[in-house]
Amino acid sequence: MATATLERPVEPGAPPPVPEEPRRVPRWALGLAVLAGWIVMWSFTKGENTMPVGGLDQTPFHERLADLGSHLSGSAFTQAIADFINAIVDWLHGLIAAPVPPRPAPTIGWLGVVAIVTWIGYAVANWRIALLILVSFLSFGVFGYWEDSMDLLIVTLVSVSFAVLIGFPMAVWIALSPRAARVLTLLLDLLQTMPTFVYLIFVVVLFGVGAATAVICTLAYALPPIVRISGFGIRDVSPVAIEATDSLGQTTWQRLTKVQIPMARKTIILGLNQTILAALSMAIIASYINGPGLGKPVLQALTQNDFGGGLVPGLLIVLMGIMLDRTTTAASERSERVARGGGENPHTRRLVLGGLLVPVAFCVWYSRYSLDAAIFPETEWGRTVADKADAWMESFVSAVDSGAGAFKDFVTYSLLNPMQELLANSPWWLSFLGLFLLALVIGGRKALLPSALCLTGLYFLDLWHDTMIVLNMTLVATLLVMVLALVFGVWMARSRAADIAIRPVLDAGQTIPAFVYLIPVLALFGSTRFTAIVAGIIYAAPAAIKLVADGVRGVSPGTVEAGRSTGSTKLQEITKVQLPMAKGSIVLATNQGLLYVLSMVVIGGLVGAQALGYDVVLGLAHSEYWGKGLAAGLSIVLLGIWIDRVARAAAERAGGVSEAAQRSLQLTGWRRVVFRGGW
Numbered sequence: 001m002a003t004a005t006l007e008r009p010v011e012p013g014a015p016p017p018v019p020e021e022p023r024r025v026p027r028w029a030l031g032l033a034v035l036a037g038w039i040v041m042w043s044f045t046k047g048e049n050t051m052p053v054g055g056l057d058q059t060p061f062h063e064r065l066a067d068l069g070s071h072l073s074g075s076a077f078t079q080a081i082a083d084f085i086n087a088i089v090d091w092l093h094g095l096i097a098a099p100v101p102p103r104p105a106p107t108i109g110w111l112g113v114v115a116i117v118t119w120i121g122y123a124v125a126n127w128r129i130a131l132l133i134l135v136s137f138l139s140f141g142v143f144g145y146w147e148d149s150m151d152l153l154i155v156t157l158v159s160v161s162f163a164v165l166i167g168f169p170m171a172v173w174i175a176l177s178p179r180a181a182r183v184l185t186l187l188l189d190l191l192q193t194m195p196t197f198v199y200l201i202f203v204v205v206l207f208g209v210g211a212a213t214a215v216i217c218t219l220a221y222a223l224p225p226i227v228r229i230s231g232f233g234i235r236d237v238s239p240v241a242i243e244a245t246d247s248l249g250q251t252t253w254q255r256l257t258k259v260q261i262p263m264a265r266k267t268i269i270l271g272l273n274q275t276i277l278a279a280l281s282m283a284i285i286a287s288y289i290n291g292p293g294l295g296k297p298v299l300q301a302l303t304q305n306d307f308g309g310g311l312v313p314g315l316l317i318v319l320m321g322i323m324l325d326r327t328t329t330a331a332s333e334r335s336e337r338v339a340r341g342g343g344e345n346p347h348t349r350r351l352v353l354g355g356l357l358v359p360v361a362f363c364v365w366y367s368r369y370s371l372d373a374a375i376f377p378e379t380e381w382g383r384t385v386a387d388k389a390d391a392w393m394e395s396f397v398s399a400v401d402s403g404a405g406a407f408k409d410f411v412t413y414s415l416l417n418p419m420q421e422l423l424a425n426s427p428w429w430l431s432f433l434g435l436f437l438l439a440l441v442i443g444g445r446k447a448l449l450p451s452a453l454c455l456t457g458l459y460f461l462d463l464w465h466d467t468m469i470v471l472n473m474t475l476v477a478t479l480l481v482m483v484l485a486l487v488f489g490v491w492m493a494r495s496r497a498a499d500i501a502i503r504p505v506l507d508a509g510q511t512i513p514a515f516v517y518l519i520p521v522l523a524l525f526g527s528t529r530f531t532a533i534v535a536g537i538i539y540a541a542p543a544a545i546k547l548v549a550d551g552v553r554g555v556s557p558g559t560v561e562a563g564r565s566t567g568s569t570k571l572q573e574i575t576k577v578q579l580p581m582a583k584g585s586i587v588l589a590t591n592q593g594l595l596y597v598l599s600m601v602v603i604g605g606l607v608g609a610q611a612l613g614y615d616v617v618l619g620l621a622h623s624e625y626w627g628k629g630l631a632a633g634l635s636i637v638l639l640g641i642w643i644d645r646v647a648r649a650a651a652e653r654a655g656g657v658s659e660a661a662q663r664s665l666q667l668t669g670w671r672r673v674v675f676r677g678g679w
Contacts, residue, residue: 038434051464065627082212097150109367109374125330141376152293159218171230198633214291225274233267269332308386424468443649454642469611489548506542532604540596551585591647
């Protein structure tokens with residue numbers, strides 16, 4: 001007997017009923033289900049097959065990598081390159097920085113150097129830049145770091161010169177050839193995602209230690225900005241302008257030299273600017289391989305827990321970066337004004353520059369024959385500032401020590417330890433499966449292939465347990481970063497006064513070298529993994545806060561006003577309107593926070609974080625552990641790529657990113673190379 005089905009009668013002429021879409025299970029529910037299943041299986045299998053590798057232990061795979069490194073080292077070709085670079089650096093070193101026997105002073109003393117660079121500042125830009133350069137160079141000497149500052153300037157300028165010679169032709173190539181752009185983009189991605197300490201491992205194996213190694217490592221790090229940014233500028237020239245000149249019958253070379261490069265001049269200068277700052281940001285890291293410059297006193301201060309001793313040279317690095325940044329920018333602006341027929345009268349300017357050469361020549365001559373003008377007089381300014389900074393830090397640490405300890409214990413016992421127990425003490429296959437499924441839940445199908453490839457690569461690198469420890473610290477630090485980002489980002493978006501007050505602090509946090517603020521964190525929390533986490537938070541929070549602030553500010557005023565018209569409170573307006581509408585920007589901020597925190601892994605290994613950071617540093621310090629250090633560096637790269645791809649896929653699923661946040665991300669992408677911890 002058939003069962004009768006009751007259906008609502010359809011009226012004549014009415015459209016057919018639309019079938020209801022099946023309800024989808026929310027992603028958060030799927031994520032909780034995966035996590036619950038992981039925890040249940042962990043309770044039965046914890047501690048089994050976790051693939052731990054002791055601090056001084058190695059696997060056969062690591063030993064094979066070390067053997068490969070020993071075969072690559074000491075070749076005649078790499079030695080010839082190192083000798084060539086050393087010859088250039090040594091000549092410049094004797095010219096402006098160090099005594100040249102039998103003279104007790106450099107060939108050109110400090111007075112001559114100051115006069116020359118001040119004249120150059122006025123020649124390429126204006127008198128304001130000349131004054132900035134004068135004050136900057138005098139500061140290098142007054143605070144007691146003249147020779148170190150000149151050494152850093154030499155390494156930076158030599159590295160940038162090679163970067164321009166190699167990078168600008170590559171930029172033109174990727175601008176004119178889509179196929180070359182695809183191939184070179186993969187290489188640039190690798191250079192920009194590999195931790196800088198991994199650069200050091202490769203370069204030390206091939207070239208040994210010293211100034212040449214510092215230049216080559218800095219070159220590898222500084223090359224991507226000029227290639228990417230300059231290539232983008234040349235490729236992005238208006239097609240209308242190109243078509244108009246093509247109609248006159250110009251050749252490809254004429255189009256490039258007469259149209260594309262001149263019209264992309266501003267972007268090319270930006271690429272040069274970022275390359276200079278990227279090179280400068282390697283100052284401290286290069287000091288690990290006996291690279292000359294201001295990085296040495298900062299590194300020495302870190303090993304001695306001397307906050308003031310690291311603060312002064314660290315701030316001088318920042319000052320040098322500001323000086324070079326403003327100089328290149330002002331030179332670009334002046335060249336554009338001159339090209340348009342503006343600026344000073346050319347004849348008058350040439351007369352002024354020619355007249356100024358007389359006192360410059362006198363200063364150079366005098367610095368060769370007067371010891372006071374050749375060697376910068378010793379002062380106590382640097383030590384005085386350092387002592388006051390140390391005294392302030394001691395009082396600060398004593399004031400917040402109890403609260404900092406309580407916060408450390410809370411995070412350790414409520415977040416760090418439980419999460420590490422699940423991630424690191426699960427069998428490798430269970431962690432693999434759990435992370436893979438969570439990536440699919442968060443990022444969807446676009447996260448499938450990156451997750452499979454990266455997690456498989458992490459398994460074959462034989463450092464799975466250490467990788468899970470690093471992932472745990474990264475997730476905890478990012479969680480705390482996003483708490484700060486939401487609180488301060490919303491505040492900045494809703495209050496113009498808060499934005500004006502907080503944004504300069506965020507800018508300062510992004511420009512001060514990470515090693516400088518690592519010292520006070522080390523004083524507060526000691527040599528523990530929590531020290532690395534706090535340093536990562538300080539480093540990552542500015543970028544995440546800016547992205548959230550710009551995303552919330554980018555929500556349509558009409559949408560916000562519509563919410564207010566319904567009588568919603570401020571809290572409801574934030575939680576029900578602004579944050580949901582800025583969801584894409586928030587996911588993007590999370591992505592950037594994860595990558596910034598991950599970039600501090602190796603530096604964290606220097607202060608007790610252990611795991612992959614310690615493995616990289618161990619490989620750098622001892623050649624017999626080179627293979628393990630390389631495997632650890634590649635593990636960090638794969639972990640970063642996996643996190644980035646999953647987070648980007650999640651951002652696409654969450655919705656669009658506001659234009660303001662996109663601009664902030666673009667600036668972050670181009671300017672985050674400045675003084676970054678490792679990426």
